[in-house]
Amino acid sequence: MTTSISRYNTAxxxxxxxxxxxFATPGGAIYLLLAALLIALILYxxxxxxxxxxxxxxxxxxxxxxxxxxQYFVIVSGELDLSMAAVIAAQVVLAGNLIGQNAxxxxxxxxxxxxxxxxxxxxxxxxxxxxxVPSFIATLGTSLAISGLTFYATGGAPSGNPVxxxxxxxxxxxxxxxxxxxxPYSVVVLMALVVLAAWLMRKPFGRxxxxxxxxxxxxxxxxxxxxxxxxxxxxLSSLASTxxxxxxxxxxxxxxxxxxxxxxxxxxxxxxxxxALSGGRGWLMSAVAAAFALEVLFSLLSFVGVASTWRPAVxxxxxxxxxxxxxxxxxxxxxxxxxxIPVASPAPSPGEEVSA
Amino acid sequence: MKLVFALQARGISKSFFGYPALSNVDLDIRxxxxxxxxxxNGAGKSTLMKILAGVYAKDSGFVRLNGEEVDFSHPVxxxxxxxxxxxxxxxxxxxxxxxxxxxxxxxPRVHGFVxxxxxxxxxxxxxxxxxxxxxxxxxxxxxxxxxxxQIVEIAKALSYEPRIISMxxxxxALADHEVxxxxxxxxxxxxxxxxxxYVSHRMREIFDLCDRITVLKDGQLVAxxxxxxxxxxxxxxxxxxRSLSALFPPVAPGTTVGEVALELEHxxxxxxxxxxxxxxxxxxxGMAGLQGxxxxxxxxxxxxxxxxxxxxxxxxxxxxxxxxxxxxxRKGIAHITxxxxxxxxxxxxxxxxxxxxxxxxxxxxxxxxARHRANQLFLELELAARxxxxxxxxLSGGNQQKVVLAKWLLAEPRIILLDxxxxxxxxxxxxxxxxxxxxxxxxGHAILMVSSELPEVIGMADRILVMKDGRLAAELPLGxxxxxxxxAASGVSASEVAA
Numbered sequence: 082m083t084t085s086i087s088r089y090n091t092a093x094x095x096x097x098x099x100x101x102x103x104f105a106t107p108g109g110a111i112y113l114l115l116a117a118l119l120i121a122l123i124l125y126x127x128x129x130x131x132x133x134x135x136x137x138x139x140x141x142x143x144x145x146x147x148x149x150x151x152q153y154f155v156i157v158s159g160e161l162d163l164s165m166a167a168v169i170a171a172q173v174v175l176a177g178n179l180i181g182q183n184a185x186x187x188x189x190x191x192x193x194x195x196x197x198x199x200x201x202x203x204x205x206x207x208x209x210x211x212x213x214v215p216s217f218i219a220t221l222g223t224s225l226a227i228s229g230l231t232f233y234a235t236g237g238a239p240s241g242n243p244v245x246x247x248x249x250x251x252x253x254x255x256x257x258x259x260x261x262x263x264x265p266y267s268v269v270v271l272m273a274l275v276v277l278a279a280w281l282m283r284k285p286f287g288r289x290x291x292x293x294x295x296x297x298x299x300x301x302x303x304x305x306x307x308x309x310x311x312x313x314x315x316x317l318s319s320l321a322s323t324x325x326x327x328x329x330x331x332x333x334x335x336x337x338x339x340x341x342x343x344x345x346x347x348x349x350x351x352x353x354x355x356x357a358l359s360g361g362r363g364w365l366m367s368a369v370a371a372a373f374a375l376e377v378l379f380s381l382l383s384f385v386g387v388a389s390t391w392r393p394a395v396x397x398x399x400x401x402x403x404x405x406x407x408x409x410x411x412x413x414x415x416x417x418x419x420x421x422i423p424v425a426s427p428a429p430s431p432g433e434e435v436s437a
Numbered sequence: 438m439k440l441v442f443a444l445q446a447r448g449i450s451k452s453f454f455g456y457p458a459l460s461n462v463d464l465d466i467r468x469x470x471x472x473x474x475x476x477x478n479g480a481g482k483s484t485l486m487k488i489l490a491g492v493y494a495k496d497s498g499f500v501r502l503n504g505e506e507v508d509f510s511h512p513v514x515x516x517x518x519x520x521x522x523x524x525x526x527x528x529x530x531x532x533x534x535x536x537x538x539x540x541x542x543x544x545p546r547v548h549g550f551v552x553x554x555x556x557x558x559x560x561x562x563x564x565x566x567x568x569x570x571x572x573x574x575x576x577x578x579x580x581x582x583x584x585x586x587q588i589v590e591i592a593k594a595l596s597y598e599p600r601i602i603s604m605x606x607x608x609x610a611l612a613d614h615e616v617x618x619x620x621x622x623x624x625x626x627x628x629x630x631x632x633x634x635y636v637s638h639r640m641r642e643i644f645d646l647c648d649r650i651t652v653l654k655d656g657q658l659v660a661x662x663x664x665x666x667x668x669x670x671x672x673x674x675x676x677x678x679r680s681l682s683a684l685f686p687p688v689a690p691g692t693t694v695g696e697v698a699l700e701l702e703h704x705x706x707x708x709x710x711x712x713x714x715x716x717x718x719x720x721x722x723g724m725a726g727l728q729g730x731x732x733x734x735x736x737x738x739x740x741x742x743x744x745x746x747x748x749x750x751x752x753x754x755x756x757x758x759x760x761x762x763x764x765x766x767r768k769g770i771a772h773i774t775x776x777x778x779x780x781x782x783x784x785x786x787x788x789x790x791x792x793x794x795x796x797x798x799x800x801x802x803x804x805x806x807a808r809h810r811a812n813q814l815f816l817e818l819e820l821a822a823r824x825x826x827x828x829x830x831x832l833s834g835g836n837q838q839k840v841v842l843a844k845w846l847l848a849e850p851r852i853i854l855l856d857x858x859x860x861x862x863x864x865x866x867x868x869x870x871x872x873x874x875x876x877x878x879x880x881g882h883a884i885l886m887v888s889s890e891l892p893e894v895i896g897m898a899d900r901i902l903v904m905k906d907g908r909l910a911a912e913l914p915l916g917x918x919x920x921x922x923x924x925a926a927s928g929v930s931a932s933e934v935a936a
Contacts, residue, residue, distance in 0.1 A: 090824040091812040099826070285797035285804045292794055295783035302742055302772065302780055303844070304763040305798035362785045 107355025107403070108367035115374040122377050125384045133262035140254065140265030141332070142376040144169075144325035145346050147271060149354075149372035150278050150365060151321025152347035154314040159294035159360025160209055160216035162318045164224035165347060168201055169340030171231045172326035177241025177335030178234075184244045191327065198323030199316050201227065206312025220315075224344075231337045239336040251331015267328045274324065275369055278317075282365050290314060294360025342393070349396045350375055352403045375399075443468045443600050443632040444489075444520075448498035451484055458484045461498070462658045464651055466601060471623060471633040473647035473664065476676055481656040482636050486603050489634070490522040491515035503600065521594030525605045527586050529578045536560040536574040539593045563592040566629070567622045584615035591622060595631075602626065603634035608642060613927070620646065640669050652676055673892075685896030686872045689879035694719045694899070697754065698883035699739070699770075699852050704748035708734040709907040712748070716852060716883040721874065723898025724887045725922050731907040732887040733775055736854040739885075740772035741765040752852075766799045771845035773838075775856040775887075781841045782829055788815075789825035791840050795848045807847050814843040818873060835866025842873065853877060855886040859893065871897060891919045 093099075103109030123130045129138060148165055155162040172194050179190045201223060208219040235241075254265035281287045293300040293307045301307045325343065333339045354371035356363025375396075383389055444466040451459040459481045466472045474482050487493045489500065491509030499506050502518055509515045515522070529538050536556045537544075545555040560574035569592075572585055581589065587607060594602045608616050623633055623646060637643055643650060644664060652659040652675045659675050667675075677684055695718035704712045709731040716722055726732045737743040739750065741759040750757050752768055759765045765772070774780040782791055792811040797804045812825065818839040822832055829837060838858065845853065858874070859867045874897065878884055888894050894901055895917065903911040903925040911925035 089815045089820045089822050091816065093824060093826050285793075285801035288790055288793065289797050292783040292786055292790065295785045296779075298780050299774075299783055300794065300798070302740075302762050302774060303794040303798050304766040304848075305794075306761075306763065357785075361783065 108364045109355075111354050111367050111371045111374060115370050115377065118374055118377040118381060122381045122384070125381065131262075132260060136254070136261050136263055136265060136268055138376075138380075139271070139373075140267040142373055143265075143267040143271040144251075144328045145343065145350070145376060146369050146372040147274055147321050147325045147328070148343050148347040149350035149368050150275060151318040151325075152344070152351050153354075153356060153363070153365050153368040154278075154290065154317045155216070155311075156348070156351050156356055156358060157294050157360055157363055157365075158290045158311045158314040159297065160311055160314065161348070161358075162205065162220050162315060163217055163344055164201065164205060164220040164227065165318065165322045165344035166340035166342065167224040167227040167231070168198060168319050168322035169326045169329065169343055170337050171227050172198065172323050173330050173333075173335055173339045174231050174235055174241065174337055176247065176327065176330050177243050180243040180247050181241065182244045184246045187244070187247050194323050194326070195320065198319040202316030202319035203312060205319065206308075206315035209315070210308035210311050228337070235337045237337060239334065241335045243330060243335070248331045251328040251333075253331075267331070270324065270328065274321070275366075278365055281317075286310070286313070291361055294357075295362070345393075345396060346375065347372070349400050352400055355403075358404060441467055442501075443503060445501040446485075446489070446498065447501075449485065449488060449495050449500070450497045451488060451493060451495055457656055459488070459495075459656045462653065462656075463661075464658075465661070466632045466634060467649070468600075468632055469627045469630045470648040471627060471635055471646045473643045473650040474634055474636045474653065475638075475643060475650060475672065476653035476659075480653040480676070482653055483605065484656075485653070486522065486605055486634070486636060489515065489520055489601075489603060491520075516597045516599070519598070519600040521597050521599035521602045523587075523590045523594050523602065523604045523607060525609060527590055529586055529589060531579040532577060534575050534577055535572060535581070535589050538578055538589060539563065539574075539596050559596070560592065563595055564588075566595065566625065567592060568625050569618075569622070583610045584612070584618065587611065587615075587619070588622070595626070599631060601632045601634060603636070605636045606638065607635070608637065608639060616642070640672065643672070644669065684868055684871070685893075686868070686875050689872075689875040692719050692875075692879040695881065698752070700749075700751040700754075701735075701739070701745075702749040702751070704735075704738060704745040704750060706734075706738060706743060706746045708743065709738065709904075710747075712738075712909055714902060714909065716885055718851070718881045718883050719878050720899050721878050721884045721886060721897055723894035723901040724885060724904060725889075725891065725894050725901055726887075726904030726910075726926050728889070730904040730926065732904045733856055734907070735904065736772055736856050736885065736887060739765065739852075740770055740854055742772065742774075763799055766795060766848055766850075769849070769851035770854065771795075771848060771850035771852070772854045773841055773845060773856060773858060775860065777834070777837055777841060777861070782837060784830040785828060787826050788820075788822050788829050788832070788840055791829050792843045792847065795844050799848060811843055811847055814846060815839070818843060819869065833866070835862040835870070838862055838866070838870060842870075846877075850882070852883045853885070855884065857888055858886060859888075859890070891922055894922065895919065 104113060128134055152162055152165065175194060175197070176190060179193070180186045205216070205220050205223055208214050208223070209216040250266050254263055254268070256263060258264040289300065289305050290310050293305060293310050297307045322340070326340070329339055350372035351363070351368045352358060353375065354363060354367035356368055379389070379392060379395075382391065382395070442465050444464070446462070446464040449459055449462045449464070450457065462481070462485060464485065474485065476482050484493065488495045491512040491514050494510055501507070502520070507518050509518070530541070533541070539560055540556050544551040545559060546552060547555060557574045564570065564572060567588065569588055572581065572588060578586060578589065587610070591602070607619060611619065627633060635643070635646060647664045649661060650664050650667065650672065651661040652672070654676060697715055698718050699716040701712050701714050712735055724732050724735065734743060738745040739759070741762045741764055744760050750759060757768055759768065762772070778784060783794065789808065789811060793804055793807055796807045815822070820839050821836050829840060832840070855874070859870055862870065874884060874886070886894070886897060899915055901913040901917055901922060902909055903913065903922055905926055905928060910928070913921055913925065
C-alpha cells in the first residue's frame, strides 16, 4: 500500500495560493471579518469613507493595535503579559509629571520611559523564565506593584499636564497630505512599528520565538536560549505599552486609569487573530488586524445604540468563542475518524500508520 | 461438532483518512493455540487487533467467532462475544483496588448492593486459574509493580470468560524473570482451551510461545506458518521482505577510520558515572543497554542537555567544557534525540522552519543561505513532503526524521549522536536512513548510535559499547552476537536468560 505523496518541491507555494488558503484559517479569516465590519460601519456612517476621517479613526485605534502587537510577541512565545495596562498608566503619569510645561524635557523623559519600559519587561521575563513563576501570575504581580505605585504617586486623581508639543504626538498629524488629506502622527508610528515587528518575526529571532512557544524543549536542544527569547518578548511587550502611552497622552489625557482595559483588549485581539493562546502558532499581522476589527465592531455597536458598558461582556464572549470554536471542530473530526467508541488510543494519524 | 477454529477472519480491510492500514487480511485462530502476529511497525498488527477488539470498525470482510459471524461496533460487544484484549497501555485506575479494577462497572451485587466479599472471592478465583498467589485483591493498583499490573489486566480479560485473549506486546515492560511468569500464565490459559493472539517484536518469545505465526507487512497478509517450520532468519525475511543483511547497507566506499574526534575520560554526573570512550572520524559506534541503563544520558552529557559534572571531555584532543546545547552545537556536535515529537520537532511549524531551527539559534547570520542548502538536503534525502511550507506534523515518522537529520546537518557537525534513530519508522524509510548514516561516516563524521534494537546495532556499528547501571559495562568488537550484548547489558549469561 505505497501511498505516493508527491515528491518534495523546493519552491514555496505561489503567493496567490498561500493567500487564498490562509482565508480558511482563523488568522486569514480575520481580514475578511475586518473588511465586512468596516463596510458595515461605513454604511451606518458614510462620513467615515472620507480618507481623512478614516485616517483619524486609524489614528485613534493605533494604541490598541500597538499593544496587541506587543502582546503577540509574548503570547506566541507561550506566555501572557497582564502588566500592559499598568505600564501604560505609569508611563502616562510619568510623562505628565516629568515633562510638565517644559518642551526641552520631552526627549530625556521619553528616553527614560523607554528605559523604564524595557526594565519592566526584563523583570517580567526574568521572573517568568528564570524563577519559573507562571507568567500570568508574574505579570499580574508586577502589574499590581506598578499600579500601586502609580496610585500612590498621584493619589488616584489625574495629575500633571504635559506641554502641548508632546501631546501633539498622539493627537495631531501631517496636514494637507495628498489623497489622505490628514495623516496622524500616530498612524505613522503604528506603521513604523508594525513594519519593524513584522521584520523581527521574519528574522531568526522571530522564527525561533515561535518555535519556543511551540516546543520549548526541542528549541532549547536546538541551541536556543529559550529564557532570553521569552524575556525579549516581554521587553518588546512593555515597550509597546510605552509607545501606546505616549500616544494616549495626546487625546486621553493624564490619569492613572488611562490604560484600563488595554491588556484585555490586546489579548482579545491576539486570540481573535487566530493566535494560539498556548503559543507557537499565529501571525502578527492577523493580531493587528483583529485589533482594528474589534475597534470597528465597538464603533458599530455604539452606532447601533449599544451602550459602551457592554464592551467587556462582548470582549469576553469573543475570547470564549475564538478559543472554543476551533476545539469544537477538532472534536467533531476526532469522533468521525473512528466509527467505534474512541477508547484509550485515538485513530492513528495517516502519517503514523502509513508512510510515504 | 467441535470446531477447530475459535476465530476466522476473512478479507479484513481498514483505511484511515483514505490511507489503507489493512487490506484483505485473513486470520484463523485455532482453539487453545498461541497465535503469533508479527510485522514491522506500521504493518497493521495493532489495527487488526483493535478491529477484533471492537475499537475500530472494519471497512470490509467478516469475522466468525466459533462459526458465528460477529460485527462489533463497541469494545464491550467484543468482550461479551468472547474476545478480550490486553492492550500495551494499561487501563487501570491507580487509586482503586485490584478487585475493583477487574469488576469495574459490573461489580457483583448481593441484594442490589455491591458485595466486596464476592468481588474478592471471584478475583481470587481468577488469580487461582492463572496460578498467581502474590497479589492481594484488596490492595490499590498504585502499589503494584508493572508486572503485577499486567497480571491484573490479564485477570480482568479472563473475567469475561473469553475464548480468545489478544495481547499487545505484553512483555514490553517486563523484566526477564517476569516474562517467565507470563509464559506460565499463558500455558495455563491454553490448557483451558483459551486461544491467545500474541503480538510481539521479540523473536525469542514468538518462537518460545507460539504454535503458529501470521506475518503482516504493509497492511497485507504475507503468510501463516507453523512456528516449527520457521527459523528466526526466515521469519525476519518474511517480515521485512528482504534479508537482514540487505536491510543494513554495507560500509560506504571510501570510509576510513581517522583520528580521534571525541574522547570522554571518567565523565559522569548524577545519572551516569565513570564513562570513558573514544569516537573516531569515519566510525560508527553502537551503544546498547537496557532501558534506563544510562545510554541516553551519555548522549545528553556530551550534547549539554544534561551536562557532565565530572571527568573530561576532549574534542580533537583539546579539553572542552560543555554546559549548554548551544556550546556543543558550536563545537560541532549534533544530538538527534530519542523522542522526535517531544524533543526533536516543533510540530506546528513548517518543514523549513524545523530544518532551520539549529542554524537560526546558533549561527543566525547564516540562516538565509541555509535555506537553499536545506532544499538540496531534502532532495538528497528524498524527503516526501509537499514543500518547505508544509507543516511537519503531516509527515510520516521517517520523513520527520529526515527533517530532523537535515536540521542538524545544516550546522555542519563533526560528531553526530543518534538516539534510537529509527524508532517508529517503517522498514523502507529505515533502510534509507541507514544508507544516510553510512555516507555520513564515509564523509568523516564520528557517529555514536544508541539503539534498543540489537540487529540494528550489530548491523551498523563498527564496535559496540554496552551500558549497564549508568556505567560502561563492555566494549564488543564488530560481529558480536545478540547473546554477547544481552549478557553484558544484563550481567546474566545468555543460558540463564533463556532458562
